[in-house]
Amino acid sequence: MNLKFHNKKITGILTVLPENEVNFDDEIDNYDFSRGQSMKLKLIMGYGKRRVVKEGTTISDLCVFGMNYLFDKNLLKKDDIDAIILVTQSPDHFVPATSHIIHGRLDLKQDMICLDINQACSGYPIGLNQAFMLLDQDEVNKVVVLNADIMSRKVSVKDRGSRPLTGDAAAITIVEKDSTDNIIYGSVNLDGKGADALIIPAGGFKMPSTPETAELKTDKSGNSRSLDHLVMKGDDVFNFVQKEVPPMIENLLAKADSSKEDVDYFMFHQPNKFMLKKLADKMEVSYDKMPFNIVENFGNSSGVSVPTTITYNLGEKLLTNSYMICIAGFGAGLSWASLLLEMGNLDFCETIDFN
Amino acid sequence: MKKKILEFLTEIRPEFDFAESSNFIEEGMLDSFDIVSLVASLDEEFGISIDGTEILPENFSNVDGIYQLLIKNGVTE
Numbered sequence: 001m002n003l004k005f006h007n008k009k010i011t012g013i014l015t016v017l018p019e020n021e022v023n024f025d026d027e028i029d030n031y032d033f034s035r036g037q038s039m040k041l042k043l044i045m046g047y048g049k050r051r052v053v054k055e056g057t058t059i060s061d062l063c064v065f066g067m068n069y070l071f072d073k074n075l076l077k078k079d080d081i082d083a084i085i086l087v088t089q090s091p092d093h094f095v096p097a098t099s100h101i102i103h104g105r106l107d108l109k110q111d112m113i114c115l116d117i118n119q120a121c122s123g124y125p126i127g128l129n130q131a132f133m134l135l136d137q138d139e140v141n142k143v144v145v146l147n148a149d150i151m152s153r154k155v156s157v158k159d160r161g162s163r164p165l166t167g168d169a170a171a172i173t174i175v176e177k178d179s180t181d182n183i184i185y186g187s188v189n190l191d192g193k194g195a196d197a198l199i200i201p202a203g204g205f206k207m208p209s210t211p212e213t214a215e216l217k218t219d220k221s222g223n224s225r226s227l228d229h230l231v232m233k234g235d236d237v238f239n240f241v242q243k244e245v246p247p248m249i250e251n252l253l254a255k256a257d258s259s260k261e262d263v264d265y266f267m268f269h270q271p272n273k274f275m276l277k278k279l280a281d282k283m284e285v286s287y288d289k290m291p292f293n294i295v296e297n298f299g300n301s302s303g304v305s306v307p308t309t310i311t312y313n314l315g316e317k318l319l320t321n322s323y324m325i326c327i328a329g330f331g332a333g334l335s336w337a338s339l340l341l342e343m344g345n346l347d348f349c350e351t352i353d354f355n
Numbered sequence: 356m357k358k359k360i361l362e363f364l365t366e367i368r369p370e371f372d373f374a375e376s377s378n379f380i381e382e383g384m385l386d387s388f389d390i391v392s393l394v395a396s397l398d399e400e401f402g403i404s405i406d407g408t409e410i411l412p413e414n415f416s417n418v419d420g421i422y423q424l425l426i427k428n429g430v431t432e
Contacts, residue, residue: 037388040392040395044391220383239408241407275407279407282404282408
């Protein structure tokens, strides 16, 4: 589905990274790789350092820390916030919504909207889409989009497909009304028939967690995981991304009457280095326009990986410059979504450590 | 080119005799990580980028299949 928004803009992005850093070299013995294979895959896939939360740290902790940082620095005022959209697949509880927990911990006003959206790697463009729609309301002038996930807690330590790549993080994006005639183009797509390609089988109401669901079982590829863990059909996900993302971007650019050359940066979800390089090759986009350095430095933090890519690679540049940016997310659902927008002259664009 | 393909396969999984196998996937000789490693080696060696939509296990089941994939992606003998 094609979307189009008028008179909206992003005015700030903050990424919050957990302070706990894990290095692939220290984890090699967990996985069923030969040492040579590990070293080769490290280069190809981008295995490196990952940021993960400590036991007991939740997404509301990361979000509240980041919000208080903005309040303390006078980059955001509590009373200016008209809505909070939290995009996550790792809520603090089933009930209530984690955005409400964050609302309470921050002591925000009662006259506002808070909602949680269950989305993973497509969560950045999907969360922004919802924010743009809310801004069409007369009384909504500023929306805070929170993307946060701590999926490292749901990945088996002996899952060589997902574990070396998975990181945790949160991001805060401020979206506001804009008086200039700025048009933002969007695209949202999904295929629920692929729902089992990325799934945590147990832990919900369909299959509650039990001692049996926690038992580790080894698959034919040598991965050991339980039904309580995230399971990814890596081949299926890889092929879905290569098949669906390039035509989505072609269509998005056509709707905006733009070309790839008009885009300064393709800020895409960061599943792994190999997948992104293949996407760039297929789309005939140069690697310097499509950064793929997040997995090796921080890990794949699901929907947070896009804002992390922006704050880490552009950071202060976005305070004084403006760029045409194409954003894309793709993953669980299956879902794939994108945005094309002019972004710049932000009030803040930085990466901080949680502590 | 086929000799080079066999060299890379043996480098990735030295415990198997790829010349004697008719289906690397069915016989459990290559998994998805091996295919990723092989694609990276072939891309570098032949100066190409194998199309991501063609990185499917069935295209890596034997040397002839991999050879055809390289031809399709612009490699010439």
